[in-house]
Amino acid sequence: MSQRLTLSRAAHLIGVTRAVLQKQIASGELPSFDGCVSAEDLQRVYPDLKLEDSGAFERITKIREEAFGKRIRERVLPNQEILAQRLAAQSEELEDVRRHLAHYHDLIEALRERIDHIGSASAAEQIADLAAFLDVSLARVLGSEEPTDSIQVMDNVLRVMSAHVTVKPSGHEFFVEGSETVLQAALRAGLAPSYGCGNGNCGLCKARIISGQTQQVQQSDYPLSANERTQGYALLCSHTAVSDLVIEMLEANAPDDIPQQEIVVKVRSVAALTPDIMLLHLQTPRSSRLRFLAGQRVALSVTGSTANFRGEYAIASCPCDDRNVLLHVCRDEDDAFASRLFAGAIKANDAVSLFGPFGDFVLQKDSPNDSLFVVCDSGFAPVKSLIEHAVSADLPGALRLIWAATRADGHYLENQCRAWADAIETFSYVTLMAESPGVAGTLAAERALADEDIQTRDVYVVGPPDFVEAAHRRLVTAGLPAAQLRVEVL
Ligand code: FES
Numbered sequence: 001m002s003q004r005l006t007l008s009r010a011a012h013l014i015g016v017t018r019a020v021l022q023k024q025i026a027s028g029e030l031p032s033f034d035g036c037v038s039a040e041d042l043q044r045v046y047p048d049l050k051l052e053d054s055g056a057f058e059r060i061t062k063i064r065e066e067a068f069g070k071r072i073r074e075r076v077l078p079n080q081e082i083l084a085q086r087l088a089a090q091s092e093e094l095e096d097v098r099r100h101l102a103h104y105h106d107l108i109e110a111l112r113e114r115i116d117h118i119g120s121a122s123a124a125e126q127i128a129d130l131a132a133f134l135d136v137s138l139a140r141v142l143g144s145e146e147p148t149d150s151i152q153v154m155d156n157v158l159r160v161m162s163a164h165v166t167v168k169p170s171g172h173e174f175f176v177e178g179s180e181t182v183l184q185a186a187l188r189a190g191l192a193p194s195y196g197c198g199n200g201n202c203g204l205c206k207a208r209i210i211s212g213q214t215q216q217v218q219q220s221d222y223p224l225s226a227n228e229r230t231q232g233y234a235l236l237c238s239h240t241a242v243s244d245l246v247i248e249m250l251e252a253n254a255p256d257d258i259p260q261q262e263i264v265v266k267v268r269s270v271a272a273l274t275p276d277i278m279l280l281h282l283q284t285p286r287s288s289r290l291r292f293l294a295g296q297r298v299a300l301s302v303t304g305s306t307a308n309f310r311g312e313y314a315i316a317s318c319p320c321d322d323r324n325v326l327l328h329v330c331r332d333e334d335d336a337f338a339s340r341l342f343a344g345a346i347k348a349n350d351a352v353s354l355f356g357p358f359g360d361f362v363l364q365k366d367s368p369n370d371s372l373f374v375v376c377d378s379g380f381a382p383v384k385s386l387i388e389h390a391v392s393a394d395l396p397g398a399l400r401l402i403w404a405a406t407r408a409d410g411h412y413l414e415n416q417c418r419a420w421a422d423a424i425e426t427f428s429y430v431t432l433m434a435e436s437p438g439v440a441g442t443l444a445a446e447r448a449l450a451d452e453d454i455q456t457r458d459v460y461v462v463g464p465p466d467f468v469e470a471a472h473r474r475l476v477t478a479g480l481p482a483a484q485l486r487v488e489v490l
Pocket residue numbers: 195196197198199200201202203204205206222235236237238
């Protein structure tokens with residue numbers, strides 16, 4: 001019987017998102033059984049896929065990473081010890097397969113039955129009869145052997161290079177690649193695990209390993225109790241996966257599950273995106289990373305006080321990179337922090353106090369709907385975070401962006417949108433121009449309503465007050481259920 005693969009593993013092998021495979025399953029092109037697909041069907045749908053072509057997978061991954069700018073890039077080969085242990089585990093699995101070669105078992109059984117019913121013919125005739133039977137049976141067995149299944153071979157190779165992790169009780173899945181830690185891999189996969197320092201000191205990332213083998217790859221000072229060790233607990237920020245794992249791990253399901261944090265961060269760079277929008281790149285210390293959900297905001301202060309020079313900004317980067325926080329800061333005379341930034345008083349290497357995260361403009365991750373983002377001007381910032389997170393988490397469903405601008409340079413990162421459209425099969429976007437936010441809101445809502453099937457989409461509206469009010473009014477009037485609409489006023 002052909003090997004069965006979970007959708008996550010099949011997508012990982014082919015180098016497409018789960019959404020693409022789900023679309024092929026829905027159309028009947030790719031059969032599925034209990035949430036799995038067979039290697040044989042996968043090979044039929046992707047007939048040109050060969051082990052030597054598996055660079056296609058790497059290429060797609062690379063394109064996606066490059067399209068996302070700064071991402072965790074430490075995808076190095078596993079160290080020799082881990083590689084050896086994974087290979088040993090694979091060898092055992094192959095031995096197990098050999099033991100279960102059903103064809104030969106059947107042949108032996110048939111041979112025995114034939115011997116039991118040997119008649120009264122001469123010994124020479126009996127031997128000739130058995131020999132003829134063996135020839136025919138062996139020819140049938142050999143003839144029934146299938147050609148090398150390249151999907152299976154690729155799966156074996158990828159199993160050596162990466163380990164599959166299933167999370168209880170959520171059922172989420174992800175892959176640990178190279179010798180990255182389980183925590184790094186979970187964040188890269190768009191999950192929201194419980195953690196704190198990311199450095200082996202606080203113990204907040206401890207999780208129970210239900211099955212599989214881990215190995216410590218990073219220093220840790222947090223002492224697990226003898227009882228926790230007996231129960232199989234390990235720190236996810238300091239262990240990698242040697243084999244496939246099933247783990248019991250706490251995850252944030254809503255903004256209230258994320259603790260408020262106060263971190264002194266360093267300014268990595270300040271760069272003008274337009275004359276009125278600055279890209280501010282902040283970096284947290286290794287031992288104090290920012291835990292947040294995509295779409296949330298943070299407040300910044302240059303004095304360490306929340307009272308002075310404080311500005312609040314939507315995060316424009318993915319929670320999967322928890323050390324590098326990107327913000328799009330708009331020129332605003334009433335915003336003391338922004339004024340200092342535009343005056344050049346905040347520079348690379350300066351220390352800034354960061355508070356947060358705030359807000360509930362976050363993805364509805366368990367929704368089966370497609371996502372539609374309706375944004376105006378710098379409302380693109382939180383949506384960039386949401387889209388990057390949706391892709392990291394490999395969420396099913398299409399991602400559609402309608403970006404309205406009220407000034408000539410309002411689509412200040414359209415090159416980013418083009419890169420996504422090229423690299424992500426499920427992403428599409430359209431841009432609009434309007435003379436004011438109010439008009440932009442109505443136009444963007446009309447454009448959204450013109451798209452097919454808005455009733456099956458979760459809609460995220462973000463921008464200036466007039467834009468949000470106009471778009472919200474038009475969408476609600478058109479009958480979009482309130483539960484499918486999220487708004488954020490900048
Ligand atoms: S996150 Fe603090 S010990 Fe792992």
